[in-house]
Amino acid sequence: xxxxxxxxxxxxxxxxxxxxxxxxxxxxxxxxxxxxxxxxxxxxxxxxxxxxxxxxxxxxxxxxxxxxxxxxxxxxxxxxxxxxxxxxxxxxxxxxxxxxxxxxxxxxxxxxxxxxxxxxxxxxxxxxxxxxxxxxxxxxxxxxxxxxxxxxxxxxxxxxxxxxxxxxxxxxxxxxxxxxxxxxxxxxxxxxxxxxxxxxxxxxxxxxxxxxxxxxxxxxxxxxxxxxxxxxxxxxxxxxxxxxxxxxxxxxxxxxxxxxxxxxxxxxxxxxxxxxxxxxxxxxxxxxxxxxxxxxxxxxxxxxxxxxxxxxxxxxxxxxxxxxxxxxxxxxxxxxxxxxxxxxxxxxxxxxxxxxxxxxxxxxxxxxxxxxxxxxxxxxxxxxxxxxxxxxxxxxxxxxxxxxxxxxxxxxxxxxxxxxxxxxxxxxxxxxxxxxxxxxxxxxxxxxxxxxxxxxxxxxxxxxxxxxxxxxxxxxxxxxxxxxxxxxxxxxxxxxxxxxxxxxxxxxxxxxxxxxxxxxxxxxxxxxxxxxxxxxxxxxxxxxxxxxxxxxxxxxxxxxxxxxxx
Ligand SMILES: Nc1ncnc2c1ncn2[C@@H]1O[C@H](COP(=O)(O)OP(=O)(O)OP(=O)(O)O)[C@@H](O)[C@H]1O
Numbered sequence: 001x002x003x004x005x006x007x008x009x010x011x012x013x014x015x016x017x018x019x020x021x022x023x024x025x026x027x028x029x030x031x032x033x034x035x036x037x038x039x040x041x042x043x044x045x046x047x048x049x050x051x052x053x054x055x056x057x058x059x060x061x062x063x064x065x066x067x068x069x070x071x072x073x074x075x076x077x078x079x080x081x082x083x084x085x086x087x088x089x090x091x092x093x094x095x096x097x098x099x100x101x102x103x104x105x106x107x108x109x110x111x112x113x114x115x116x117x118x119x120x121x122x123x124x125x126x127x128x129x130x131x132x133x134x135x136x137x138x139x140x141x142x143x144x145x146x147x148x149x150x151x152x153x154x155x156x157x158x159x160x161x162x163x164x165x166x167x168x169x170x171x172x173x174x175x176x177x178x179x180x181x182x183x184x185x186x187x188x189x190x191x192x193x194x195x196x197x198x199x200x201x202x203x204x205x206x207x208x209x210x211x212x213x214x215x216x217x218x219x220x221x222x223x224x225x226x227x228x229x230x231x232x233x234x235x236x237x238x239x240x241x242x243x244x245x246x247x248x249x250x251x252x253x254x255x256x257x258x259x260x261x262x263x264x265x266x267x268x269x270x271x272x273x274x275x276x277x278x279x280x281x282x283x284x285x286x287x288x289x290x291x292x293x294x295x296x297x298x299x300x301x302x303x304x305x306x307x308x309x310x311x312x313x314x315x316x317x318x319x320x321x322x323x324x325x326x327x328x329x330x331x332x333x334x335x336x337x338x339x340x341x342x343x344x345x346x347x348x349x350x351x352x353x354x355x356x357x358x359x360x361x362x363x364x365x366x367x368x369x370x371x372x373x374x375x376x377x378x379x380x381x382x383x384x385x386x387x388x389x390x391x392x393x394x395x396x397x398x399x400x401x402x403x404x405x406x407x408x409x410x411x412x413x414x415x416x417x418x419x420x421x422x423x424x425x426x427x428x429x430x431x432x433x434x435x436x437x438x439x440x441x442x443x444x445x446x447x448x449x450x451x452x453x454x455x456x457x458x459x460x461x462x463x464x465x466x467x468x469x470x471x472x473x474x475x476x477x478x479x480x481x482x483x484x485x486x487x488x489x490x491x492x493x494x495x496x497x498x499x500x501x502x503x504x505x506x507x508x509x510x511x512x513x514x515x516x517x518x519x520x521x522x523x524x525x526x527x528x529x530x531x532x533x534x535x536x537x538x539x540x541x542x543x544x545x546x547x548x549x550x551x552x553x554x555x556x557x558x559x560x561x562x563x564x565x566x
Contacts, residue, residue, distance in 0.1 A: 013185040015208035016215045016246035020046050020082045027252035030227065033075045034273070035257035036148040040075065042252060045082075051173025052083025053180065058172045059140065061113060063088035063180065066191060068107065068115040068139060070094045070125060072259045073232040076144045076165050080116060081236065081245035085189050088180035089113075090205070092191040093237040097537035100127035102201070106193055108132055109203060109411065112139040116165060119145050119152040142168055149259055185209035191410060192239055194336045203410035204336045213403040214340040215246040217373030221344050222308055222330060224277065229254045231269060233261050234279035238538050242279060242310065242332075243340035253277075263291035271302050281311035282318055283474075283539040285329065289321035290473060290496055301326040310334055310341050312540050313365070313442055313460045315467035315475075320361035333367040333442065335428060337419065338404045342374040343367050343440060365464065366441040367432070375402035378425075379434045385423060392435040395443055395456060399425035431458075448543050450479040450489050457522050459543075462489055465517045466524075471495050471505040474533050476541040480526055480550035483557050490550040491524035494532050525556050 023032070024046035032045040040048070061067060067089040071077040077093075084091040092110050094103060096118065107115070107128060117125050122143055129138045144165040146152045182189070189208045193201035218224075230253045234241050248255055256273050258265065261280075266288060269275060280288075285307065293299070307322065310332040322329050332341030345368035352363060370377040379388050379396040388394035405426045408416035420426050431449060432442045443449075443458035450457040459477040466475035473496040480490035491514075495505060507527035514523035528549070534542045 013182040013187065013208055014212040015085075015182050015185070015189070016212045016243075016250075017082055017086055017179065017181075017208070019215070019246055019249040020049060023249045023252050027227070030252055031254045032249075032252075033078050033255045033257060035075050035259075038075060038148065042249075045079065047175035048169060048173075049079050049082040049086060050175050050177040050179060051169040052079055053086035054174040054177035055168045055172035056084065056087040056089060056114065057177075057180070059114065059168075061087050061089050063183075064188060065089045065114075066092050066110045066112045068092040068094050068110065068112040069237075070096055070103070070115060070117045070121045071144060071237070072096055072118060073236055073257045074118070074144070074146055074259060075257055076116060077236050078232075078245055078255055078257065081240065082249070085208075086177075086179035090188045090191050091240075093240060094193075095237050095537045096121055096235070098124075100124050101131060104128040104131035106201065106203075107139060108136055110191055114140045114142065116142050116144050119143055120149070146259070182208045185212075186407070188407065190240055190339075192336050202336075202412060202415055205407045205410055206339045207407055210339050210404055210406070211240075211243060211246060213373050214338070214342070215243040215250065217342075217371050217404070218243050218340050219247045219251060220373070221332075221341070221346075221371045222277075222306070224251055224253075226251050227253065228276045229256060229274050231256045231266070231273070231275040231278040232258050233266060233284055234281075235538070238281075238311070239334070239336050239339065242308075242334065244279065261287075263287050264295045267291070267295060267297055270305055271298050274303060275305055276303065277306050277308075279308045279310075281539045282309055282314035283312070283535070285309055285314060285322040285327075286318050286474065288327070289318065289325050292498060296325060299326075304328060306330065308332055308341070311538060313367075313463070315464045316358070316361040316365040317464070317467040319364050320358055323357065323361065329364065331364050331366075331368070332371075333440075334404075337406045337426060337428075338374075338400060338402075339406070340404065342371055342400060342402065342404050343369065343377060344371055345369075345439070366435065366439050368439050370400075370402070373402065374400065374404055376400070377440060379432050379440065380425070388434060390434045390436050390438065392433050392441070395431050395433055397446065398428045398430045398432045398440065398442065400428060401425055445543075448478070450477065450487050452479075452482070452487050452489065452521055453485040455521060457489055459489070462491070462514065462518070462522055462524065465514050466491055466493060466510070468517070469505075469510060469513050472510075473497070474541070476533055476543060476546055477524060478543050478547045478550050480553065481555040482525070483555045488525040488556050489522065490526040490528065490546075490553075492528045492530055492533055492546050492549075494530050526550070526553070 023042040028043035032042040033040045067084045069080045186207045306328045331345040333343040334341040388396040431444045462477040474494045479487035482488040534545045
């Protein structure tokens with residue numbers, strides 16, 4: 001036994017890029033990507049990705065160079081997930097909703113050599129490049145045109161001779177290219193910036209091995225069958241669409257691209273294409289569930305549509321409403337640093353299935369257990385580093401270990417050391433409890449906990465009660481300074497369009513609703529109505545913006561309740 005181990009045949013570097021080569025063999029004539037009337041098969045997608053990879057090499061891109069993309073969910077974005085790393089480069093997806101200043105900071109930080117840019121984002125990228133320091137070599141810009149989009153179609157065409165994406169593939173691409181395989185499973189493959197919810201975005205690097213593991217793990221955990229029809233509602237720029245660009249090649253899916261996500265388009269596409277699977281942050285579920293009846297067509301849904309939600313805590317009321325609209329919802333938890341969902345509320349069936357719908361939603365709002373591919377998950381006490389009791393009450397920091405964890409933050413050793421510690425855990429910065437049945441429940445981000453009179457108040461718990469109010473569309477709770485208690489909860493809410501209860505709702509009523517359902521000290525002392533809550537580009541509520549607003553309102557005086565409209 002002692003002499004056996006790794007050998008030349010069993011230790012070739014793990015990479016998800018091989019999924020595409022296999023898909024071209026198994027599913028060669030089946031649809032791979034569809035966007036309006038553009039339809040590709042798996043053998044075409046494979047050849048287009050090889051063309052992209054070889055064209056990048058011909059432009060001077062080398063192993064470990066960073067190649068960025070600033071694209072919505074169009075076919076070129078899907079192809080970049082294979083084509084860019086098949087050239088040996090590291091794929092860096094930039095969020096299309098960023099402003100020029102942030103995009104410029106990311107381009108500078110990543111040292112990006114080339115960027116594929118959607119026509120609609122060309123003005124933004126031009127501004128971003130102008131903000132780069134004069135001694136910084138700017139990335140080469142390759143425009144990606146979209147003949148199907150009426151907004152970009154009205155933009156002036158690229159000047160003759162411009163090397164656009166399609167011309168690059170056509171003129172410099174070799175469909176028989178021997179793609180650049182990673183030299184090691186640890187070779188970097190993707191660089192993603194965090195959403196910037198709590199601090200400036202950090203550059204998270206993942207290797208081929210991690211992406212290989214999480215892509216397969218996510219398919220297994222979500223029980224994705226062969227040949228699903230997958231609707232791209234989740235932006236691929238958001239943590240690489242939680243690894244599903246690669247996973248969908250492994251199962252030979254039909255990838256239905258969607259440039260913009262609105263409820264009407266999603267419902268219409270589900271019916272037109274026979275969609276079976278889609279992913280979305282809770283904000284997308286809320287949009288689908290709260291869409292007016294005229295938009296929610298056809299009713300009932302034409303077939304089983306499964307949604308995986310992650311990215312922010314889904315309130316039980318939102319899960320309940322989405323399932324009532326006919327979707328089958330799975331709930332997962334992950335971070336940019338874990339490349340995809342690594343914890344899921346694995347559904348036990350049996351007794352759980354027999355519970356009332358609202359109780360099922362409450363159970364499903366828990367984040368759950370580690371996925372099969374994640375080695376370990378725990379909640380530890382910040383002072384002792386020991387696991388907290390599994391009593392559903394003791395709070396601690398959520399820690400994870402496994403092949404999914406990032407190589408680290410690009411050019412930020414201090415942040416890497418703070419997150420990946422000597423004790424072998426990755427510290428998530430999320431606060432949670434472990435229930436007696438071994439299921440994790442996130443209570444907050446450590447920076448979002450409200451501390452009132454020495455008691456920790458979970459903003460997530462309070463939000464879940466607020467979401468249960470029939471007139472509430474969105475809710476977020478933050479700390480407001482208080483002269484007596486230190487901090488008190490301040491709720492920001494937007495109201496549902498057309499809800500009968502909307503006209504009559506008052507802040508007193510919202511406060512009373514909460515006080516009936518939770519300990520009084522946890523109920524908001526202040527309620528602020530807003531037309532819409534401020535969100536990050538990945539759809540998360542920007543609590544730091546709300547915290548600033550709450551601070552600017554000045555301290556409450558302990559017992560006073562102040563309400564306002566914004
Ligand atoms: N199912 C979930 N339930 C609760 N929170 C979730 C869930 N999924 C993700 N999250 C939250 O999202 C975070 C990961 O988000 P992401 O990696 O996009 O960047 P960010 O943390 O929002 O940004 P930054 O690190 O720059 O502040 C997690 O740490 C957690 O707080």
